[in-house]
Amino acid sequence: DQQVKQNSPSxxxxxxxxxxxxxxxxxxxxxxxxWYKKYPAEGPTFLISISSIKDKNEDGRFTVFLNKSAKHLSLHIVPSQPGxxxxxxxxxxxxxxGNNRKLIWGLGTSLAVNP
Amino acid sequence: GAGVSQTPSNKVTEKGKYVELRCDPISGHTALYWYRQSLGQGPEFLIYFQGTGAADDSGLPNDRFFAVRPEGSVSTLKIQRTERGDSAVYLCASSSGLAGLDTQYFGPGTRLTVL
Structure with missing residues (x-):
């Protein structure tokens, strides 16, 4: 049973x-x-995080929103770039x-930014 | 400023053989995690080390899998009597291990193929 779900594969x-x-x-x-970003043949690269005591965290073009009541979070990228x-x-x-922070992962969403 | 490194990058073996996968964490990081990523899936937790001890090995699929970290730095994941279902990318991550929210940084992974 998936505890973390990313319902859009692409x-x-x-x-x-x-x-x-x-x-x-x-x-x-x-x-x-x-949120992690992954390129083919590379390991996941950390992008941005948010604690459950917050509802928004922003870092440059990346913003993560957390809605605890809906058990939903989203990552906004503005403006999107081909990279x-x-x-x-x-x-x-x-x-x-023991400070164990093992991660539970979704299946991932493949993003394509078209020039 | 080296990141997490993993060797080998690729490993092809035959069913029934023994393999060892190595992880060099970021210098000074006391926490180390192993994950496994199968095709089309998100990474799946295997084991967590804090220092030299395996604090959580609940993700190891069975007793053919074992991991060590004898000096609290480099870790080796060992798989005995490999099976075709073990084919996956094995990812290693390290973090500072300090109390609280702690970001994990990943290596490039080892792609294991069992024929």
Whole structure:
């Protein structure tokens, strides 16, 4: 049973426009959420994160929004650039003994930004 | 400023053989995680080390899988009697291990193919 769900396997947007990637989760105990970007044949690269005590975090062109009541988060990329084309993973963790922050991952959304 | 490195980048083996996958974390990072990513899936947690000890090995699929981190730095994931279903990309991540919210940084992964 997927605790972190990314229901859109792919997304295509025009360069300069906004990309919105969505993620839903089922476990209300998650307290930390992260977005990673992955290029082929590379490991995931950390992009941006948000604590459950916040509803928004912004870093340059990237903004993550968290709606705890809906158990939903989204990643906004504005403006989108061709170099943003990659697979984006949503991941979540919950605090546990010994600072274990193992991540629970969605299936990913493949973003294509067209010039 | 080296990141997480993993060797080999690719490993092809025959069913029933033994393999070792190596991870060099970021210097000074005390927390180390192994994940496995199968085709079309998100990464799946395998094991977490804090220092030299395996604090959480709940993600290891069975007793053919074992990991060590004898000096609290480099880690080796060992798979005995490999099966075709073990074919996947094995990802290693490290983090500072400090209390609180902690970002994991990933290596490029080792692609294991069991024939």
């Amino acid at each position: 997304l295509s947007v025009q360069e300069g426009r906004i990309s919105i990637l969505n993620c839903d989760y089922t476990n209300s105990m998650f307290d930390y959420f992260l 943003d084309s990659a697979v984006y993973f949503c991941a979540a963790s919950l605090g546990s003994a």
